[in-house]
Amino acid sequence: MIEFLFDYTTLRMIWWILLGVLLIGFAVTDGFDMGVGTLLPFVAKTDIERRVAINTVGPVWEGNQVWFILGGGAIFAAWPALYALSFSGLYLAMFLVLFALILRPVGFKYRSKRDSRRWRNNWDWALFIGGAVPALIFGVAVGNVLQGVPFHFTDDLRPIYEGNLFGLLNPLAIFCGLVSLAMLVMHGAAWLAFKADGVVGERAAAIGPKAALLAAILFALGGVFIFLGWFGGYEVTGPIVWDGPSNPLRKIAAANAGAWLHNFQNMPLLWLVPLCGVLLPLVAAAGFRARKAGLTFFASQLSIVCIIATVGLAMFPVILPSSTNPSHSLTVFDASSSRATLRNMLFATVIFLPLILLYTAWVYRVLWGKVSEKDVHDADHAY
Amino acid sequence: MTDPLLVELSRLQFALTAMYHFLFVPLTLGLSIMIAMMETVYVMTERTIWRDMTKFWGVLFGINFALGVATGITMEFQFGMNWAFYSHYVGDVFGAPLAIEGLMAFFLEATFVGLFFFGWDKLSPRAHLAVTWLVALGTNFSALWILIANGWMQNPVGAAFNPDTMRMEVTDFIAVLFNPVAQAKFVHTVSAGYVCGATFVLGISAFYMLRGRHIQLAKRSFVIAAAFGTASALSVIVLGDESGYEITDNQKMKLAAMEAMWETEPAPASFTAIGIPDMQDKTTHFAIRIPWVMGLIGTRSIDKQIPGIFELVERAEKRIRDGIPAYDALEQLKADRSNAAARARFDATSADLGYALLLKRYVADPRQATEEQIKQAAWDTVPTVPAIFFTFRIMVACGFLLLAVFLTSLWYTMREAPAPRWLFRMALFAMPLPWIAVEVGWFVAEFGRQPWVIEGVLPTFLATSHLSVSDLIITILGFTLAYGTLAVIEVRLMLAAIAKGPATEHTETSRSAILVPAQ
Numbered sequence: 001m002i003e004f005l006f007d008y009t010t011l012r013m014i015w016w017i018l019l020g021v022l023l024i025g026f027a028v029t030d031g032f033d034m035g036v037g038t039l040l041p042f043v044a045k046t047d048i049e050r051r052v053a054i055n056t057v058g059p060v061w062e063g064n065q066v067w068f069i070l071g072g073g074a075i076f077a078a079w080p081a082l083y084a085l086s087f088s089g090l091y092l093a094m095f096l097v098l099f100a101l102i103l104r105p106v107g108f109k110y111r112s113k114r115d116s117r118r119w120r121n122n123w124d125w126a127l128f129i130g131g132a133v134p135a136l137i138f139g140v141a142v143g144n145v146l147q148g149v150p151f152h153f154t155d156d157l158r159p160i161y162e163g164n165l166f167g168l169l170n171p172l173a174i175f176c177g178l179v180s181l182a183m184l185v186m187h188g189a190a191w192l193a194f195k196a197d198g199v200v201g202e203r204a205a206a207i208g209p210k211a212a213l214l215a216a217i218l219f220a221l222g223g224v225f226i227f228l229g230w231f232g233g234y235e236v237t238g239p240i241v242w243d244g245p246s247n248p249l250r251k252i253a254a255a256n257a258g259a260w261l262h263n264f265q266n267m268p269l270l271w272l273v274p275l276c277g278v279l280l281p282l283v284a285a286a287g288f289r290a291r292k293a294g295l296t297f298f299a300s301q302l303s304i305v306c307i308i309a310t311v312g313l314a315m316f317p318v319i320l321p322s323s324t325n326p327s328h329s330l331t332v333f334d335a336s337s338s339r340a341t342l343r344n345m346l347f348a349t350v351i352f353l354p355l356i357l358l359y360t361a362w363v364y365r366v367l368w369g370k371v372s373e374k375d376v377h378d379a380d381h382a383y
Numbered sequence: 384m385t386d387p388l389l390v391e392l393s394r395l396q397f398a399l400t401a402m403y404h405f406l407f408v409p410l411t412l413g414l415s416i417m418i419a420m421m422e423t424v425y426v427m428t429e430r431t432i433w434r435d436m437t438k439f440w441g442v443l444f445g446i447n448f449a450l451g452v453a454t455g456i457t458m459e460f461q462f463g464m465n466w467a468f469y470s471h472y473v474g475d476v477f478g479a480p481l482a483i484e485g486l487m488a489f490f491l492e493a494t495f496v497g498l499f500f501f502g503w504d505k506l507s508p509r510a511h512l513a514v515t516w517l518v519a520l521g522t523n524f525s526a527l528w529i530l531i532a533n534g535w536m537q538n539p540v541g542a543a544f545n546p547d548t549m550r551m552e553v554t555d556f557i558a559v560l561f562n563p564v565a566q567a568k569f570v571h572t573v574s575a576g577y578v579c580g581a582t583f584v585l586g587i588s589a590f591y592m593l594r595g596r597h598i599q600l601a602k603r604s605f606v607i608a609a610a611f612g613t614a615s616a617l618s619v620i621v622l623g624d625e626s627g628y629e630i631t632d633n634q635k636m637k638l639a640a641m642e643a644m645w646e647t648e649p650a651p652a653s654f655t656a657i658g659i660p661d662m663q664d665k666t667t668h669f670a671i672r673i674p675w676v677m678g679l680i681g682t683r684s685i686d687k688q689i690p691g692i693f694e695l696v697e698r699a700e701k702r703i704r705d706g707i708p709a710y711d712a713l714e715q716l717k718a719d720r721s722n723a724a725a726r727a728r729f730d731a732t733s734a735d736l737g738y739a740l741l742l743k744r745y746v747a748d749p750r751q752a753t754e755e756q757i758k759q760a761a762w763d764t765v766p767t768v769p770a771i772f773f774t775f776r777i778m779v780a781c782g783f784l785l786l787a788v789f790l791t792s793l794w795y796t797m798r799e800a801p802a803p804r805w806l807f808r809m810a811l812f813a814m815p816l817p818w819i820a821v822e823v824g825w826f827v828a829e830f831g832r833q834p835w836v837i838e839g840v841l842p843t844f845l846a847t848s849h850l851s852v853s854d855l856i857i858t859i860l861g862f863t864l865a866y867g868t869l870a871v872i873e874v875r876l877m878l879a880a881i882a883k884g885p886a887t888e889h890t891e892t893s894r895s896a897i898l899v900p901a902q
Binding site: 058059060061062063065066068069070072073074076077078080081083084085086087088091092094095098099101102104105106108109110113114155156157158159160161245246247337338340341344345348349352353356359360363366367379382 | 445446448449450452453454455456457459460462463464465467468470471474475476477478479481482483484485486487489490491493494495496497498500501502504505506545547548549550552553554556717848849850854857858861865869872873876879880
């Protein structure tokens with residue numbers, strides 16, 4: 001049994017799943033921070049209302065953001081080729097994300113430190129950008145990955161990216177950006193309905209169903225586009241050595257417009273995942289209307305899980321397809337770290353991830369309950 | 384061959400963002416520990432002034448922490464963005480400590496830092512104290528893992544090149560963890576962070592003492608800072624980074640450059656206190672030498688020899704020649720991976736592959752290199768000596784000045800007589816010193832590592848991403864603009880918080896006159 005666990009193929013599968021866990025962990029936790037940032041101008045009009053909204057995420061956004069940083073670190077450690085290619089390929093897009101994400105920590109921390117209207121308004125804009133821009137760009141990135149990215153390797157395995165920023169901003173990619181934005185706005189609204197007392201929570205509960213409905217419709221539409229073959233698709237056509245060396249030049253792959261449906265056709269049970277990706281936002285929408293904030297937030301979380309998992313399942317075993325040189329695409333079996341590193345990292349993850357979940361849960365429990373205008377007013381430490 | 388301008392700009396951007404990030408990190412390291420100590424006193428004695436001290440320094444900690452986190456995000460992603468070939472080449476080894484840093488350390492500090500600020504009314508004093516210590520612990524663990532990663536760049540142990548995957552792969556993870564260079568770096572860097580924190584608290588407390596404001600808070604903080612600072616400054620100096628410098632050829636080269644030591648001298652070598660190193664003539668003009676000292680610092684012995692630059696260049700030249708067959712074997716393996724003879728030859732010579740790659744600056748195929756080019760590449764292993772020589776001396780001078788400041792402060796805190804005003808002025812004016820020291824210290828360590836990005840394994844000029852110069856110009860301008868604006872905002876908020884002072888004023892009169900400034 002233990003032998004089987006440390007088999008190279010198994011380790012790669014585990015790390016493919018963990019890649020998904022990290023991305024989902026990021027979207028589920030930091031996702032509502034980004035949603036709240038995006039919603040800030042719409043759910044909160046006065047200064048005290050804005051402070052209520054900000055203080056619902058104030059104590060937790062820092063921990064949430066670590067999912068993003070850990071995601072970067074774990075991709076570096078477990079999928080180095082993916083780390084190298086995606087961040088250098090999406091260079092200027094990544095820069096925009098970083099720029100937006102740098103605004104956020106300082107925005108939270110500094111906004112209420114000065115009692116000036118202009119100062120606070122400027123930081124509110126910074127928080128809006130820090131929420132909306134990454135939410136959009138992450139979706140754009142997924143949209144590009146689904147269509148394939150123009151890159152190849154030299155025989156030294158030097159990654160060469162051939163595209164540019166404007167190539168990234170194609171209509172289908174922007175469409176995926178909107179799916180992501182709608183999904184995270186739904187999630188932010190669900191969080192605010194759950195955590196914000198008074199008018200902020202109510203406005204969020206009113207916007208929430210619209211965002212949830214939009215997320216469901218756009219995601220379903222995305223499925224239609226896949227069916228129509230608009231996104232294309234890639235598949236490995238040559239033999240696969242599941243425990244071979246991580247060298248993406250040793251396989252044969254090709255573009256095939258129907259390929260993103262193959263896994264679902266081969267295992268019809270998998271259809272449940274995208275199906276839930278459409279249905280759960282509808283459950284969240286109903287939850288908003290029924291004023292069941294806990295259920296809504298839970299449904300919203302699960303929607304995100306299903307929507308992100310759908311992308312992973314559709315592409316498996318491809319991780320990052322190359323549009324110009326499909327055989328150079330990165331896959332589960334030829335883009336990972338060595339067996340030793342995957343094993344060492346698995347040890348670290350098995351020890352620390354449960355601890356992280358445990359103390360994160362404890363922190364959320366300590367902070368349990370709604371944030372009201374009075375709380376913000378009374379506390380000298382509030383943002 | 385990559386555009387040299389692209390390489391220079393990538394390096395410039397990394398240096399700018401790393402050095403900027405490192406303005407905030409050391410203060411976070413030191414201040415988190417000091418705040419935890421203050422809160423410990425509060426929980427043990429139940430005297431509220433200590434809680435208010437914790438909260439006051441906590442506000443300044445928070446302003447600093449926000450920028451430390453924000454600029455840290457850039458660091459985590461910049462390897463992939465700007466150093467894609469590096470990321471692929473060493474990600475198998477280098478990525479792991481970064482990921483573990485996230486798992487073990489950053490999650491800890493970031494999750495609990497929110498509770499530190501928001502948990503005062505929601506937690507018992509003991510539970511809150513535990514939270515504060517967890518933040519401090521997370522911060523320090525964070526430094527540990529980052530320096531394990533950085534230590535591996537200086538001394539790449541426990542890894543080997545795999546011709547099947549064309550990258551370095553880990554062979555001994557324990558060796559990577561217990562890398563002696565990483566350990567020396569960790570102790571040195573963390574102690575330097577403590578010195579930053581102590582100088583910060585000492586300086587601001589001195590400012591209050593001079594102004595006669597918040598005396599109760601200021602004098603207690605001054606005492607803590609003086610004691611903690613003395614211990615930390617001693618630790619920085621005694622456990623200096625150079626303990627790791629006798630391990631590898633490149634570390635020795637860095638040491639020789641720091642000392643502008645061109646010729647190997649009989650042990651124990653003399654120390655060049657000051658002089659003007661000349662890269663053209665390969666000598667140091669106007670050198671004032673102190674016998675024995677260099678040998679003692681560098682080897683902690685009187686009989687071990689420290690190699691000079693000329694000798695190290697000769698060694699590099701030999702390794703370049705030894706690396707060419709490794710490169711040749713690798714090329715044959717690329718053409719036919721079942722070539723067992725080539726594989727055997729590669730395994731026998733692969734330790735010097737990196738040295739052959741140095742030739743790629745001059746010739747696409749190192750096997751075609753001329754004698755002249757081999758000699759040139761060997762001299763490339765010498766970093767810019769004057770830059771390293773002078774920055775190292777600035778760092779050391781700052782270190783000793785700070786030790787003097789702390790010892791003087793400690794001396795006056797232990798006396799019953801009122802302290803002179805110059806003591807507080809000195810503490811105030813000493814505030815920039817630790818930041819100068821850590822920035823030039825980082826420069827010595829990383830600029831001194833050139834031409835390598837991974838010592839002996841991968842030259843810096845091969846490590847970049849396939850980007851255009853205009854991409855780099857856009858991001859450098861963007862980062863400069865954003866970081867510049869944030870620096871201005873941060874300093875203004877700090878100054879405002881210092882001017883405002885603690886939320887509650889304590890006016891109890893202390894019986895002793897310790898540390899009340901003489902009028």
